[in-house]
Amino acid sequence: MESLEGNRDQPCMRPQAIAPWLHAVWDSLDFHSFPNAMLLHGQSGMGKFEFAISLSKALLCESPDSQNRPCNQCEACHWFDSGNHPDFIALTPETHRKYLPQGNFDIDSEPSKKTKSTRDDDGDATEKKEKKNISIEETRSAIESLSIGSHRGGNRVILIYPLEMLRPDSANTLLKSLEEPPANTIFILLADRLDRVLPTIRSRCRLVAAPRPERALGLAWIREQLLRISQFRMSDSDIESIYDEQGGAPYAVLESLIARHNKDEKDELSISIQAARYLLESLSQGYRMNWLDAAEKIQKARFAVLLATMQRWVSDLQTVTQQAQPRYYPNHATTLSKLAQQARPLKLFKFWKSLIQMRRNENHPLAIRIQLESLLSQYQQVFED
Known part of the structure; x- marks a missing residue:
């Protein structure tokens, strides 16, 4: 498996979406010799998904300057931003699709009605509940499409998150492709719990750990993000308390703070926050x-x-x-x-x-x-x- 590190005069320019505690991970990437499969793992709420989106865009970017990717100027970058790049395949549960490029990234926005869910009296999900698993049909469809060459003649990127949510049959389908990866196809796999990923899949990927930031850095980043939310009011001590409760995961803290700010009693996350308090x-x-x-x-x-x-x-x-x-x-x-x-x-x-x-x-x-x-x-x- 090729190394993520290489001898370069300077690191590839970092997109603004990359969280500061992940800068070192981005700087270690070698776009001249990228592995067929990279497995980014670490605690949930560290910004792995946002990192992977930027990485996918950079790998598909068609700028001749490899140190300035993604360039955000070429046709491939524009297609990616609109969610229409033909060589980008994202396998995620329905609950996560709102975070893909065509979704709404405005952290001050109200939860989409499409993400609302209902439960029966026993607390189990009803048929209206968004699926939290990646179906075998979607996995097979994506894998079968790999037999066809890339649409634009460059890289093709398959993003899978969270990897541990794959059902056994879907995981076996993925394993076959990792064993014999198609040409110019790059798998970016994300896992919150590496121990739940099949050892045979782990062994065929370059493992990269997403670190937890120092407390001061994580809190500073959160406060910077909160400045974008109008009329947000919460004391520093309350923010720090929630930060500790979430295990120092900045994105999870931010999501929790936004849910508290919106106070949507029907939102699943808001319900979970109130239940956790009780x-x-x-x-x-x-x-x-x-x-x-x-x-x-x-x-x-x-x-x-x-x-x-x-x-x-x-x-x-x-x-x-x-x-x-x-x-x-x-x-x-x-x-x-x-x-x-x-x-x-x-x-x-x-x-x-x-x-x-x-x-x-x-x-x-x-x-x-x-x-x-x-x-x-x-x-x-x-x-x-």
Whole structure:
């Protein structure tokens, strides 16, 4: 596999869309010798998708100056921006398509009505719910199209995000193409959880890690983005609190702040944010929590968000039991300290393992309410003899 690094007089010019903590990754790219497949991985909310969009555009750019890509001037760049480039294929779930070039990137915009969803009384998605998986039909259609040469005679780019959302049959279809990649075809694969990607796929890609920014840099970037939102009002301490809760992932923090600003009670993310807040209140009660009531009130939120909230809370709880400072919820340090004194270490460890096991299937949950009741009941028992 070719290296991403090469001997160059100067790095390729960085697009403005590249987040500052990803500058080093961009500067390491060698457009003269780019691999057939690159797998960019790292924590969700680090800007990997935005990075991949800019990278796809640069690889398709037809400027003769390879150090100035994308040039934003050539016909290929204009086609890409309009979402009509014939040699760019994006395989993403319906929930992510609004972020593609033809989507609306205005962070101050209201959520699209097309992204609204409904759930039934048990919290499971109805038929109107946007699909969160990449279908085998879409994958096969994209792979079959590779047998035809590129439309413009240059590179062809296939972007897949999130890679771990591919169903097994779709992953096997992709693997066959990675084993014998068509000429001038570049796969840009993105994964939030590298451990969920098939080892056979990982072994055929150049792995590139998306780093987490220093806290000061991440917060500075977020405040810069928030200046674009009219009438945005939130204290620095609240912004920093949310930053910690999101594990230092700037894009996830920004998305959460915008959802709070818009206050759309029907938006799925807004529902999840409110549910996560209520979940924290319940978790802070320890053995006194009403787990049936909690499960009832949070069941319509994104299951992945609820699991992440529980996992971060328990991680902090375990940290405090070791006489260390909490990472995600420093504002709850006093409560965590009291709970740490009541928690039974063995039960806490078993609950942590249950959360890890549950997160492996968070994207395909069944009977969400029942699973929440089981987890919250087990959490309550952590504080009982």
